[in-house]
Amino acid sequence: MSGRRSAKAAQHEQNKRTIVELTAWITVAAAMLVVGLHAGISASSTAADVPRVTTAEYR
């Protein structure tokens, strides 16, 4: 009975670790996506993409 209880407790701890790890991985993926999108937007943006900036100012 005690063995079953400790196995269940270990499984619960493992599940909690899974939640933390999944959350951390998704956060890292989201941060990397921000970096990638920023690079893409910077590479493809023109003066028309920046509010209140004329083409001359953008250059």
Place this chain on the structure above:
Amino acid sequence: MIELWNVSRALGLVGLLLMGVVLALGALHNTSMSRAAADALPRFVLVALHRNLALITVVFVALHVVTVLVTPYLPLRWFHVVVPGTASFNPWPAGLGAVALDLLLAVVVSSSLRRYLSKRAWLVVHWASYVCFPVAVAHAVVNVSFRGGTWWTLVVPLVATALVVAGLLYRRGSRRRAAADVPLADRGRTDPTEARRAADQATGAPPVVQVDGRRDEDPGRRH
């Protein structure tokens, strides 16, 4: 400083994508898919993931709002991002963003205070997510400058919308299949006493009898 404006756009797009994932996870809650996933992982893992990703979404949205406020290219004050219709510059996109932010705050605050609210009140506010998401998508789409070269960022709201629509369609189909398995007379039983009585009738189990010999017609009234 132009880089800050681009970072703000990237943060907003990722926030929108995360919101789509969170909404899809929420829509899949209590469907056969979450039950199938529960074979590999307990359901509390999925619920905790939904909650954690929602909090991460709030962080990304908060960073998006802060960077929009500090970038010098937008003449926005703090109240412009909270009160819809107060921004004089780009009023429609800014107003849509303010509405989406207010709805997101309502969902977050109501979930934080869930223990003090009735389930019905919490659920009604929580369903505001289904209004918040399309407003946020409209904010993203209207803000994309079709004159510029970043039109391709439209793919992000498109993917997020596809995720949510897929989740909702699956939920609808799953609900229908589940309803077909339940006898017509037992559908929609929310009262525990009625549900127990129906279960007793269905299984042929004798009704619960109290110590004084009376049949327990309504155990809920004893308390």
